[in-house]
């Protein structure tokens with residue numbers, strides 16, 4: 110994940126970059142320089158060569174990455190592809206808030222073969238709970254216009270879909286219907302970041318309530334029971350896939366190793382940037398593209414811990430009946446001062462309720478086909 114811009118044109122008040130524990134963005138350059146891009150390309154090339162990687166995936170991120178503008182983005186992507194061509198396949202995507210997705214930007218992204226994901230939290234009410242400009246003005250109309258632009262026939266091939274952060278204050282069915290109305294190819298629901306020390310909205314650490322599962326389960330049922338799936342939903346598909354014995358394709362679930370590193374705008378390596386929710390400096394590694402190969406990150410305990418699967422989890426997760434699907438949840442969500450990351454997720458009760466519901470629904474569907482989860486896993 111390349112942080113090509115460190116500032117944003119929105120001021121979403123739940124953003125882990127600007128509004129949670131870590132405030133290191135203040136010291137970052139506004140944009141990634143050509144020198145940093147060149148050094149990053151060298152490190153990726155080195156890593157691909159050493160490990161014989163036949164493909165790498167590069168996600169342009171921020172802040173708001175489109176603030177870098179077509180000229181700078183074109184130079185960044187051109188430099189990466191030029192260095193990596195012939196060595197490994199390169200897929201480039203961008204995750205944007207959508208505000209700057211006008212016709213010229215959409216044409217540029219398609220010409221450069223950059224896949225586009227957009228963040229939107231649902232209907233106008235849900236989105237404007239948090240995703241606003243600094244002065245509180247709604248971003249909804251501009252984002253929906255950007256999505257409509259990416260759905261045009263000439264740009265649709267590069268539209269990846271939407272990321273929607275769950276807002277408990279919003280009606281889930283209204284959020285679902287409004288997202289379906291946008292006719293996007295895929296969507297995913299994200300849980301707001303939080304830890305046992307700084308719990309997410311609506312949760313007290315250790316309480317037995319399951320507000321996030323209660324919000325998501327009706328949407329899973331609508332999706333699962335639809336005669337034809339109206340949209341691919343990454344979380345639901347990942348949880349079904351893991352329940353059937355598959356491998357994780359989603360860093361929030363399962364026991365697979367994490368194959369992601371963040372390169373900040375100044376070239377420093379960071380761990381998954383949601384670690385910024387944990388504490389000031391929690392995502393930092395003290396290493397970067399100008400001095401260290403990517404493999405140097407394996408010297409860091411929290412990086413190796415994220416590769417260890419079951420062995421990295423605390424006692425309660427290791428004994429949990431759904432651990433192979435849940436995986437203890439997203440790594441930063443396990444943090445508690447004193448015990449670090451060896452705790453269940455702060456979302457434990459929600460994850461348990463959601464996953465056991467999904468597995469129950471799956472078991473019923475399999476039974477109607479004369480088989481069972483156990484039989485499929487065994488095969």
Ligand code: SF4
Nearest residue numbers: 426429435453454457
């Ligand atoms: S449901 Fe809770 S105890 Fe079970 S694996 Fe997930 S976080 Fe751990």
